[in-house]
Amino acid sequence: MFSFFSRKGPTTAYINSVAVTVNPNETLLQAALRNGIDFPHSCRVGGCATCKCRLIEGQVKELTQTAYILSDEDLDQGCILACQSVPKTDVRIEVDLSRQAAKRRISGRVLGQDKLTHDIVRLRVQLDESLPYKAGQYAEIALASQPDVKRSYSFATPPRADAQATFFVRKVPGGAFSSRIYDEALVGQGITIEGALGDFWLRPSPAPLLLVGGGSGLAPLLAMLSEALDARVERPALLLFGARTQADLYALDTIDAIAKDWRGGFRFIPVLSAEAAGSDWTGRRGLVADLIPEALVPGAHAYLCGPPPMVDAAQSLLTRAGVPREHIHADRFTTLHDAAVAVPA
Numbered sequence: 001m002f003s004f005f006s007r008k009g010p011t012t013a014y015i016n017s018v019a020v021t022v023n024p025n026e027t028l029l030q031a032a033l034r035n036g037i038d039f040p041h042s043c044r045v046g047g048c049a050t051c052k053c054r055l056i057e058g059q060v061k062e063l064t065q066t067a068y069i070l071s072d073e074d075l076d077q078g079c080i081l082a083c084q085s086v087p088k089t090d091v092r093i094e095v096d097l098s099r100q101a102a103k104r105r106i107s108g109r110v111l112g113q114d115k116l117t118h119d120i121v122r123l124r125v126q127l128d129e130s131l132p133y134k135a136g137q138y139a140e141i142a143l144a145s146q147p148d149v150k151r152s153y154s155f156a157t158p159p160r161a162d163a164q165a166t167f168f169v170r171k172v173p174g175g176a177f178s179s180r181i182y183d184e185a186l187v188g189q190g191i192t193i194e195g196a197l198g199d200f201w202l203r204p205s206p207a208p209l210l211l212v213g214g215g216s217g218l219a220p221l222l223a224m225l226s227e228a229l230d231a232r233v234e235r236p237a238l239l240l241f242g243a244r245t246q247a248d249l250y251a252l253d254t255i256d257a258i259a260k261d262w263r264g265g266f267r268f269i270p271v272l273s274a275e276a277a278g279s280d281w282t283g284r285r286g287l288v289a290d291l292i293p294e295a296l297v298p299g300a301h302a303y304l305c306g307p308p309p310m311v312d313a314a315q316s317l318l319t320r321a322g323v324p325r326e327h328i329h330a331d332r333f334t335t336l337h338d339a340a341v342a343v344p345a
């Protein structure tokens with residue numbers, strides 16, 4: 001029997017009419033997966049919107065602010081994030097399970113590991129067959145030698161006919177996957193990639209573009225820009241790239257090549273947050289998001305990618321500057337650390 005009364009004990013979630021028991025403090029996603037439902041998900045920490053579903057009846061407690069991740073249309077339709085929703089009553093939700101079924105898993109091998117900075121490596125992979133994706137999306141990657149350690153990485157280039165894929169991986173201190181990719185010699189080793197995932201891609205529009213990337217967050221932005229360049233897109237673009245010091249800047253040759261052929265005017269501004277005061281750097285200093293108020297042109301559509309604090313700061317500055325939510329697109333590079341902080345035991 002469906003109950004609307006708030007309860008401390010287990011509740012029941014009807015997921016596309018299938019009844020599932022949800023334990024106290026359990027999220028809808030955790031309950032669905034525990035009960036064998038192949039519920040679409042990826043980051044599990046409210047950062048990717050893959051677990052988006054529609055709340056038809058009942059109430060949930062939301063663990064994080066979801067308004068930045070979900071569009072106005074999603075919110076109007078009563079969408080919630082299953083990984084961030086703990087039922088307060090019995091609930092009824094609808095989810096498109098075909099999205100998970102459409103995810104493909106393709107094997108391949110590591111072609112190259114090019115160290116771009118002291119902590120970012122370009123991982124090149126030869127896949128056994130092409131994986132269709134939109135520039136800006138990401139995939140879950142696992143090494144064949146450690147299949148249970150699976151992490152999300154954004155494609156750094158648009159899809160290629162030769163089924164090669166490229167990722168920028170930042171070595172996270174204490175990180176199980178990224179340390180291996182940066183430190184170990186993996187060329188020739190087996191790898192699987194699963195995707196494509198995410199809602200981050202360039203929406204067609206003539207509006208000026210404001211792209212803001214931090215660290216390895218440059219990857220999907222460069223993929224989008226390269227794809228747009230090939231498609232002869234013509235719109236003004238400003239790329240803000242946040243890094244700590246000059247030693248953290250990379251892919252400048254790729255950015256130069258895009259800028260040279262871009263139609264509609266291209267500007268690139270690197271912003272350094274920890275460059276030594278007396279150094280020879282004559283460019284901008286500070287936090288990249290803080291440049292937004294002066295860089296923003298009327299009517300611009302924003303694409304933000306990188307560490308969650310940078311994305312969150314940029315989103316709130318854009319909102320305060322009056323940019324409508326549907327014109328702000330973001331991908332947050334959340335980690336297990338963020339998950340441990342955000343999701344209750």
Ligand SMILES: Cc1cc2nc3c(=O)[nH]c(=O)nc-3n(C[C@H](O)[C@H](O)[C@H](O)COP(=O)(O)OP(=O)(O)OC[C@H]3O[C@@H](n4cnc5c(N)ncnc54)[C@H](O)[C@@H]3O)c2cc1C
Pocket residue numbers: 043047048138151152153154155167168169170171172173174175176177178179198216217219331332333334335336337338340
């Ligand atoms: C949609 C999306 C796209 C992404 N794209 C990229 C990309 O293109 N490039 C990129 O570099 N990264 C990207 N990331 C981040 C990436 O998926 C990994 O999270 C990151 O590389 C760290 O993985 P790891 O295995 O090295 O670290 P993990 O082993 O996952 O650990 C991460 C950090 O958390 C700490 N930690 C681990 N477990 C716990 C715990 N239980 N409690 C507290 N702390 C803990 C570790 O010490 C470490 O500091 C993306 C993330 C998302 C969600």
Ligand code: FES
Pocket residue numbers: 040041042043044045046047048049050051052081082083084
């Ligand atoms: S899995 Fe829920 S937002 Fe990523």
